[in-house]
Amino acid sequence: MSTVVQFSPLATDPPATVAEGVFLVHSIKRPPALPWPDIGHLAKWSVSSFKFGFGPECLQDQDPDTFWHSDGPQPHFITVEFPRKIAVQKLSLYLSYKLDDSYTPAALSVRAGTSPGDLQEVRAVTLDRPDGWITFDVSAEPGDDGEGFKPIHAYILQVIILANHMNGKDTHVRGMRVLGPIEDQASWDDPFPFVDPKFKMYEHIR
Amino acid sequence: MLAVPIHPRTRSYQVVAQAERAFQAVRALDPYRLWDMEVYSTLLWHLQRTVQLSFLAQELLSIEPRSSQAWIAIGNTFSLQKERSQALTCFRRAQQLDPTCAYAFTLAGHEFIDEDLDKAILSFQMALRADARHYNAWYGLGTCYLRKSKIRMAEYHYRKAAEIHPNNAVLLGCVGMAVERRGDREGALALFNEAVKLSPENALVRYRRAKMLISMKRYESAVRDLEHLRDSSPDESNVIFQLARAYRLIGDEVKSAQMLAIARDVSPKSAKKIQKLMETVKDEEVGGEEMDEG
Numbered sequence: 001m002s003t004v005v006q007f008s009p010l011a012t013d014p015p016a017t018v019a020e021g022v023f024l025v026h027s028i029k030r031p032p033a034l035p036w037p038d039i040g041h042l043a044k045w046s047v048s049s050f051k052f053g054f055g056p057e058c059l060q061d062q063d064p065d066t067f068w069h070s071d072g073p074q075p076h077f078i079t080v081e082f083p084r085k086i087a088v089q090k091l092s093l094y095l096s097y098k099l100d101d102s103y104t105p106a107a108l109s110v111r112a113g114t115s116p117g118d119l120q121e122v123r124a125v126t127l128d129r130p131d132g133w134i135t136f137d138v139s140a141e142p143g144d145d146g147e148g149f150k151p152i153h154a155y156i157l158q159v160i161i162l163a164n165h166m167n168g169k170d171t172h173v174r175g176m177r178v179l180g181p182i183e184d185q186a187s188w189d190d191p192f193p194f195v196d197p198k199f200k201m202y203e204h205i206r
Numbered sequence: 207m208l209a210v211p212i213h214p215r216t217r218s219y220q221v222v223a224q225a226e227r228a229f230q231a232v233r234a235l236d237p238y239r240l241w242d243m244e245v246y247s248t249l250l251w252h253l254q255r256t257v258q259l260s261f262l263a264q265e266l267l268s269i270e271p272r273s274s275q276a277w278i279a280i281g282n283t284f285s286l287q288k289e290r291s292q293a294l295t296c297f298r299r300a301q302q303l304d305p306t307c308a309y310a311f312t313l314a315g316h317e318f319i320d321e322d323l324d325k326a327i328l329s330f331q332m333a334l335r336a337d338a339r340h341y342n343a344w345y346g347l348g349t350c351y352l353r354k355s356k357i358r359m360a361e362y363h364y365r366k367a368a369e370i371h372p373n374n375a376v377l378l379g380c381v382g383m384a385v386e387r388r389g390d391r392e393g394a395l396a397l398f399n400e401a402v403k404l405s406p407e408n409a410l411v412r413y414r415r416a417k418m419l420i421s422m423k424r425y426e427s428a429v430r431d432l433e434h435l436r437d438s439s440p441d442e443s444n445v446i447f448q449l450a451r452a453y454r455l456i457g458d459e460v461k462s463a464q465m466l467a468i469a470r471d472v473s474p475k476s477a478k479k480i481q482k483l484m485e486t487v488k489d490e491e492v493g494g495e496e497m498d499e500g
Contacts, residue, residue, distance in 0.1 A: 147475070190444050191444065192473065194410075198439045199410050201252065205374075205377070206252065
């Protein structure tokens with residue numbers, strides 16, 4: 001199941017994209033402060049190929065001036081492997097058409113699964129001259145409360161770069177963050193999270 | 207010497223406020239005191255007093271930078287800000303400064319619990335190595351095992367904690383939950399009854415007892431508990447929803463529908479969820495017995 005969402009930074013002002021709930025664009029270099037917790041550090045990151053000194057560590061180092069530079073056969077991909085099944089809500093990528101030209105990804109596919117053998121596409125994205133941190137949901141299935149999208153529960157998440165701008169061969173990704181859902185403190189038995197302090201104060205001992 | 211109420215969350219709200227006042231008095235009378243200040247920092251953590259907690263941490267640090275209490279307070283400050291890795295660094299430093307400080311290990315365990323259960327278990331076990339009577343660590347281990355669905359292990363550890371601190375209603379409620387998941391309803395109900403008796407103001411154990419009573423088909427008692435809870439905390443969707451369920455199971459469709467309307471008002475976002483849940487309640491009526499877990 002795939003959905004392609006057209007994205008054009010030239011025709012949008014940020015509030016409009018926020019309202020759509022599809023893309024969040026932050027045209028800044030530093031990773032933006034987002035309400036979703038960063039869960040990337042729990043995982044093992046790997047990439048299909050890289051130029052020496054431009055490996056997967058450049059994706060996570062919070063430095064907008066370093067980037068992962070692929071160096072091998074297509075398709076290029078980033079694999080994020082978690083030690084256990086985990087809920088993933090969003091992906092945040094730092095891409096810059098201004099700096100990277102034909103190295104800038106234009107079409108991405110997000111896959112998820114339990115092992116490298118059973119990955120399924122959960123989301124396809126096309127980008128048009130992106131610049132900045134682009135944050136989008138990994139799934140296209142609407143959430144229960146009619147807002148946003150459901151998180152995906154998976155062991156492995158893979159971002160495949162299907163195409164670059166101007167048919168570039170190798171690719172640059174300057175940063176990537178994997179974000180979990182906003183913590184919903186509902187325990188396994190109770191349908192709703194407790195809100196009243198009369199309940200909350202008895203939930204845990206510390 | 208002031209009596210220090212050590213475990214704020216197990217007591218009622220009033221007692222928590224009393225504890226805070228007692229600690230404030232301690233700080234005024236004996237500003238350079240380090241002893242027990244890690245407990246004060248946890249109290250402030252529970253009350254979510256970000257500013258006071260940060261201030262306490264800074265003061266303790268300037269009094270004695272090599273005390274475990276100071277680093278526990280700093281760790282709690284970070285923990286309240288949800289800065290997990292920073293908090294862990296601080297708790298680790300507290301452990302290194304005082305390897306006999308069981309609480310530093312326990313707090314590290316609590317930080318790990320959402321991320322890495324195995325590391326959390328290890329931390330709690332280290333706490334027990336430092337102090338085998340540190341019931342918070344036994345409780346933490348119980349929680350870890352419950353999350354791993356190792357029900358019997360969870361029950362064992364919760365019971366150990368409850369043995370050390372027998373008058374703690376929260377712990378009894380936890381033992382009750384483990385017993386319930388094992389499938390022993392009567393046993394769980396007895397534990398919940400005791401917990402409610404020990405601490406009548408503890409809304410959570412009363413709620414658990416009501417749920418237990420519903421699953422044992424003793425709807426009248428369940429409704430009594432739930433109505434009491436609804437009156438004391440009217441905004442709690444779980445209570446309203448369970449009350450709707452209980453009314454429906456008694457056969458009082460009017461009151462059930464009324465409760466559902468209230469539930470929708472209280473949390474309009476969950477309207478779909480409520481609808482779905484009520485459908486499963488209908489299935490229960492047809493299917494009779496609920497499925498047991500564990």
